[in-house]
Amino acid sequence: MNDTMPFTASPNAALHAAIKVNIVVIGAGQAGLSSAYHLMKLGLQPGRNFIVLDKNDKPGGAWQHRWPSLTLSTVNRLHDLPGMEFAEVVPVGETEARASTAVPSYYAAYEEKFRLPIYRPVAVKVVCERFGRLRVETDRETFSAEGLINATGTWETPSIPAYPGADRFEGQQLHSRDYQTADAFAGKHVIVVGGGISALQHLDEISQVTTTTWVTRREPQFHEGPFTQEDGRAAVAAVEERVRNGLVPGSVVSVTGIPWTPALRAAAKRGALKRLPIFSEILPHGVRWPDGTEQKAEVILWATGFRSSLDHLAPLQLRADDGGIVLGGRLATRVEKDPRIHLVGYGPSASTIGANRAGGAAARELAAHLGLI
Known part of the structure; x- marks a missing residue:
């Protein structure tokens, strides 16, 4: 846990009172770190106005769990987090570096540079409504928040279809x-x-x-020829249209x-x-x-993909009957049923560049909604 935190918590502590904070960010991958950076740049105080909860015991998000043969040359394009280039940690040209070590090294350096309030390892069990606030129960402490940015990605919920036998x-x-x-x-x-x-x-x-x-x-x-920025924007727009209509988001690859x-x-x-x-x-x-x-x-x-890791939000009943969640806001991160909640790294923002932009939009919109800026 970074020393910017206003409290010290013990993994064995059984606190009956919830720790109050304005905004809880769940997840410390690209989406969570981008959201935290933008909250800080808006003037919110790390550790007091907002906190980031990470299930992993070290920086790296889901990247630290990827298979060893996945290198920087074989991953989809990686985009710099706001305010710090990837090349500051991993020199340009080291394309054969393992993604499972290179990306976590970058995330660790990023957290340190901006002194982000990452609290780990903390597994969020459930988020529910409690007296007009959001109660975030974890395997350690319990937090009471005015707003939530969910950036849990998909790694924890692999999808395996059912077949007879x-x-x-x-x-x-x-x-x-x-x-x-x-x-x-x-x-x-x-x-x-x-x-x-x-x-x-x-x-x-x-x-x-x-x-x-x-x-x-x-x-x-299969996609012939170079993949252009226009192709990327068109793909993201197609997925964004789905979530704005409350449909379950398809993958960007399914479009491109x-x-x-x-x-x-x-x-x-x-x-x-x-x-x-x-x-x-x-x-x-x-x-x-x-x-x-x-x-x-x-x-x-x-190799059948993943589904969004949102089970901890189930008590909030955000999903429509068909399983989708209606999203709004500038970059489709705001849950229309409850504007205190933003989903980043979901649907159109489920990529490193999408997570960066969505993190900024979610931070600004949520902070404004809560009257913090």
């Missing part, structure tokens, strides 16, 4: 969240499920050490398509990108398609 599969099933190295699957047939960038990165690596089968629900759309890279072209030459439609049933030793075709396998790797 999954519980009878005698091999290994794992999600991208648990992936470490392709070498672990040498000598085994691996079925990779999913049509996103992570699925294709896994498929590229694994297909170099063993046999693979690639299945997706939909035909993947998947960019061809040298690695993917090499995988295509090896025959690794021969896609099959999704199977209908999981067998003890493989999978079966509707036409009766079977494929034996020892591993099923679910």
